[in-house]
Amino acid sequence: METIGTKSVTKGRSNNKLSKTIQKVTSLKFASNNALFFLTTHETKAHHHQAKNKNEESKARTRRRAVMEALIARLFAGVTTIKASYAELQMAQQPYNNEAIQKADQAVVDELISISELKKRFLKKELNISSPQVTLMLAEVQEQQSLMKTFGITIQNLQSLVDTKDSEISSLKKQLHEYTAFNKSLEKKLHSSGSLSKFESLHLSALNTTHFIHFLQHTLSSMKSFTKLMIKEMESSNWDLELAAKCIQPDAVFIKQSHRCYAFESFVNMTMFEGFNVPSEPLQKHHNRNLYLENFKRHKSLNTKHYLSAHDPNSSFARFLKSKYLQVVHEKMECSFFGNLNHRKLLKLNNGGVPDSAFFVAFAEMAKRVWCLDCLALSLDEDVRIFQVKKNTRFSEAYMECEAEKVVSTSSEEVTDSDSGELRVGFTVVPGFMIGKSVIQSQVYLSPVS
Template identity: 50%
Template sequence: MFDNIQFTTLNPSHFIQVLHCALKSVRSYVRLMMKEMELAKWDIVAATKAIEPSAMLAKQSHACFLFESFVCKTMLQGFDSHDFSGLKSLHREQYFNAFKTLKSANPKSFLVQNPKSGFAKFIRDKYLKLVHPKMECSFFGNLNQRKMVISGGFSDTAFFMAFTEMGRRFWLLHCLGLSMSDQVSVFQVMKGYRFSEVYMENVSEESLFIDEIVDGADVDFRVGFTVVPGFKIGKTVIQSQVYLSPVINPNGTSLLDGNTLR
């Protein structure tokens, strides 16, 4: 994967490629997580309300966007910090070397061989933050995976391996970002802010069509929630991915005012 990337030719398109791979793994992990929820007889609607109580979804199947939002927010927490990857502060080329080392590695083998590495620490920390004990217990009937992770080990279940692959791609994304610039950060678009093509991309055109909207109503479309935060690498901005929701204005005046970002 990404064998053609060289330190001397790094540019934002490389970051976007790795980001797309990371988001692909997020979607795969969310599908697996939702499947486990269904098998465990979870109330999916209640689970989405716990993430974003007032979210208005155009289709029931769009619940996946809320789970993707939760996963991305958790996995990217601390991305602004050089400590995110569990590595000590390195020079840009050293971050790129770390990227090269793990980009083609088998994550399971790497963890077994390097249980005290920055990547291993990252995987342990993020798993414990993302997977609540009640969730794990409802999925598997016990907390064995959690206990193993806390004790420094790593499970070989499909669920944990899917998480590890997703974590690997976010770890690579961070190392690649710091290979390009010392200033790497994420930004979250606040709920209710107006759409900006500069900073945002709408994840679903279907979100613009809600059955409850009465024809002729004065409607604006605002950010319902952020699915994937945006990124800033030096002076380069990479759009966030948002879910737009309709806002009906009872007074007939425009809602398109105010700022876009916090």
């Protein structure tokens, strides 16, 4: 019994020791786990706090940058506003506008004060910009408005400059037109009243375009005089001048009734100048310039009636005169003027007989000058070409001049409101001439622009 009791006590003690050992091991393990848990939690909190600080710093930098961008935009907008206000100030100087000047001046001052306040807040780091994005957008709007105002003022200045230049151009054109008309009147007076004595001692080597122009004016003067006499005879014979003018220029529109005379002038001039600068038959094979010049000198001052009576009726000049008379003066016209056809009959006889009416004398003088002008043209070293302007051709001052000044002014006013913007030729009154590179303008009648 004693042996059994000892073993039981020994076994109980062993169990107690094992339990304590297990308890100690368990306690140590639990303590280690708690320490590790507490260490991990502390590191996580520190890392989270550090990330939060970095995020706040990034946001702060972004905001500072946005504030600076808004500040710079506001500054540029202010400068643009000052520029626009200064432009308004200059614009108000001429013409002088006191109210506009004061308004623009105050706008400049207000903007300078605003920029100055902005500078103070920036230096003191007291910029109070709650929403940089809104400030930036407002600054852009202000800048665009100022730019639009500046561009508007620039457009006004340019338009004013254009108006001034247009006014100057109109004034200069008017002066040029007046001076040109005055010079032409002086030239016509000079040529019509000038003496032909300068041609007496004229040599071939000294002959030039100026001599041709001088004698051309002398010739045109006689052609105009004959046309007036022809119209007078028509009126005396109860002709319908309007119908007669329409027969010559069917589509012509005349500003005034008195302008119908240009249709008759056109008919006479074109008929008389037909075949101009074509050598006559006796001289055609031997085109001698000096011979043509001598013919010109010999005939230019002769009495046509006496010359025809005393010289060969088949001479070059006599044949020219007869041919042109039959072309210009129709049978019905001659019969209407004189009641018979004696002028034609006398010329066709070729016996030296010459009609003695004032009408024929005027025609003969005109024919003589045209024939002499032709001789003078054939005497020139340079080729002389005659030209006329076609109907509806655009008016060009380089090659044309208007026969009726009234037509130019009236047509110009109508052209201003028209789409074409061009003056058009109704018909040629006097043909033009080209001598080498020189141009003697054709005289035209301009039809009104519809």
